[in-house]
Amino acid sequence: MKALVIDDSRVMRRIVGGILTDVGFDVVEAGDGKEALDRLEEHDDVQLCCIDWNMPVMTGFEFVVEARKRDEWRDITLMMVTTEGEQNQIVRALAAGAHEYVIKPFTPDIIIDKLQFLGLVEAKETL
Amino acid sequence: MTVTTNWEVLADPDPVFAVAEDLFTTMIDGEPGHLMRWYGERPAILHPTYTWVDVVGAGDEARVLISMGRDTGEDLARILFDLEDDAPVAETDFADAVGELVNVVGGNVKSLVTHPGALTMPEVSDEMPTLADASPVVDACVTWRGALLCVSLWVLNEDPSSRS
Numbered sequence: 001m002k003a004l005v006i007d008d009s010r011v012m013r014r015i016v017g018g019i020l021t022d023v024g025f026d027v028v029e030a031g032d033g034k035e036a037l038d039r040l041e042e043h044d045d046v047q048l049c050c051i052d053w054n055m056p057v058m059t060g061f062e063f064v065v066e067a068r069k070r071d072e073w074r075d076i077t078l079m080m081v082t083t084e085g086e087q088n089q090i091v092r093a094l095a096a097g098a099h100e101y102v103i104k105p106f107t108p109d110i111i112i113d114k115l116q117f118l119g120l121v122e123a124k125e126t127l
Numbered sequence: 128m129t130v131t132t133n134w135e136v137l138a139d140p141d142p143v144f145a146v147a148e149d150l151f152t153t154m155i156d157g158e159p160g161h162l163m164r165w166y167g168e169r170p171a172i173l174h175p176t177y178t179w180v181d182v183v184g185a186g187d188e189a190r191v192l193i194s195m196g197r198d199t200g201e202d203l204a205r206i207l208f209d210l211e212d213d214a215p216v217a218e219t220d221f222a223d224a225v226g227e228l229v230n231v232v233g234g235n236v237k238s239l240v241t242h243p244g245a246l247t248m249p250e251v252s253d254e255m256p257t258l259a260d261a262s263p264v265v266d267a268c269v270t271w272r273g274a275l276l277c278v279s280l281w282v283l284n285e286d287p288s289s290r291s
Contacts (some may be wrong), residue, residue: 008248009223009226009230010219010220011204011208011223011224012227014209015154015207019255034128050280054230054234054245054246054248056248082234083230083231083233083234083235083237083246084237084246085234085235085237085238086238086243103235104154104230104231104234104235105149105150105154105156105231105235106154107153115181
């Protein structure tokens, strides 16, 4: 499994990438939406994008809109990971084609729970 | 259409403290209890660093500003980058880490009001940004591992050229 982590903050790419690596993803990174589109052109096996909203050059929202125009990327799961917590922003992102929404700050468990819900990692066994 | 952003609802420092506490609990310490509210007169912060984001583009514009000592910022950067306790912190990593902290605080504070607008990119400086004619809404301090950090929210004036 391969994931693309899109955030202009290197420390946030490290944190999100570390969580994804721990659950079995190979991780590639991009610092803005435009760079992310380039990464998707290079890596045709990306299954998940974790996307910050506020970035220079191209925002995460603009990236979602652009990515959803491409048929060959329709199976990629798009998950916003952002400080944008207003209800209208969440609705805009989901309407544009994002599948899930995580508001920073987050714990690893929050990310993993979302991935389980999306069927990208196996659910934890319950006792 | 003119919109009004009700920043004044944040005059009570409790919501801002809650945002900061959530950030430190989830992404810094991994557990609650390390962030304490500071009451009373605040001591001067040695070798201060300032990091801020503005909320612009709708209603009254505002600035969320965090001030902390350089050493505190470096400690936070080491945690976020998973560095050794005494490892040097590159300037770019320092700015990235403390800038992301104010980005998270600013985004969450923004979500507490109506018609807030958009966040700018974080800025980091060892100089206090100009806040000419800005009105303070809240200015609250906490201690983290004994070091003082202050979070303030300012409603900005209408002339962007007077800001830094």
